Amino acid sequence: MSGHPENAPQHCPGTESEDAGKASACAGCPNQNICASGAASVRDPAIDIIKNRLSNVKHKILILSGKGGVGKSTVTSLLGHALAGTNPDINVGVLDADICGPSQPRLLGVRGEQVHNSGSGWSPVYVTDNLSLMSIGFLLGSPDDAVIWRGPKKNGMIKQFLSEVDWGDLDFLLIDTPPGTSDEHLSAVQYLTEAGLSGAVVVTSPQEVALLDVRKELQFCQKVGVRVLGVIENMSLFICPNCSSRSEIFPATTGGAPQMCSDLHVPLLGSLPLDPILARCCDDGRDFLQELPNSPAVTALKDIVHKIVKSCEGTSS
Structure with missing residues (x-):
């Protein structure tokens, strides 16, 4: 590798620069330590390990906001249930990559479950026969424990999740990321690109204060080469569940x-x-x-899932 590392941040000085x-601009980049040591030409072995580990996962989708x-984690859990419930032969996995705020164990009703480790890796927790979950929430002593980690340790945890979880054969892997365009997102893109990342689903709410940040998320996808499957x-x-009248809570x-x-097309x-x-x-x-x-929410959700499946199948190799 020479010049700029793959999925480099904006204003990357390049691997040949004295400031590499x-x-x-290098802060938080997964390649920072490699570039600083002058070993940027050395390929991260985790990329090939993750590619091999996820070879039996057909479609890998980042859920971003x-x-x-804006309800990104809620939407992720709904998509997981909807995909798995459509066909019992479809296997779905959810990876909770929100290291500091893992909410999927609660949303999917599997709080307190334990992750088992074997020779083939970590076994995810099964929500249903064809819906499984991996989250750092399963590794904490208490749901109230705070994860106070700097970027490199969070990146290492994501690498470990991607390389060591034994998902088996999956049709869809939904990766619930934290808000923003930071360390976790760069790491996920770096490690998943060669593993065949299908694309990203971006979640927003209607008001302009949310859309301002979502536009940045869409720009992030464009800059790192991630296809946007669509916006929810x-x-x-x-x-109203009683009279079915409609109101704009968030204009x-x-x-x-x-x-x-x-x-933005x-x-x-x-x-x-x-x-x-x-x-x-979701709370329960x-x-x-x-x-x-x-x-109405389930009707809309099923239409959304149909579009995601169609979009993923259109990009299958």
């Missing part, structure tokens, strides 16, 4: 996700309404699709 690994609080607008409307003052997608996968029963199901770890299969 030392410039401010620029803004916290979460909490687009509130639909789309600039046209919301549909206008943003039109301006990215697909809009669909909009999910705000449903208080959905929120309660219950499958909302089973609780209210005919709700």
Whole structure:
């Protein structure tokens, strides 16, 4: 490798520069230590290990959001249930890569479960027969324990998850990332690109304060070469469960996700309404699709999943 490392950050000084690994732009880059040591030409062996480990995973999808609080983790759990519930022969895995805020064990109703380690690696926790989960939440002594780690240690944990979890044969692996465009995202892209990353699903809510950060997330995908499968607008409307009247809790003052997608030429996968029963199901770890299969949210979700599957199958090798 020469010049700029693959998936390099903006303003990367390049591996041949005296500032390689030392410039401010290098902070948080997975390649920083390699560049600083002058060994940037050495290929990270984890890339090949991860490629081999995930060779039986057909579609690998990053779930991203620029803004916290838009329901990205909730959407990830809903997508997992929807994909797994569509066909019992479809195997789905969820990787909770939000190291400091792991919420998938609660959302999927498997808090308190233990991860087992064997000669073939870590075994994920099974939510249903065809839906499994790996999260750092399973490795903490208590759900209230704080993970106070700097970037390199978080990157190492993501590398370990990608290289050591024995998922078996999966049709879909959904990777729930923290908000932003930081260390964890660079690491995930670096390690998954050669493993056949299908693309990213970006989650937003309608208001401009969320869309501002989501535009940055879309720009991140463009700069690191990640295909955007589409955008999901979460909490687009509130639909009263009693009278079915609709209200805008988060007004789309600039046209919301549909206008943003039109301006930036990215697909809009669909909009999910705000449903208080959905929120309660997530808090309790219950499958909302089973609780209210005919709700507007489930109808919208099934259409979104159909578009994601179609988009992934269109890029399958």
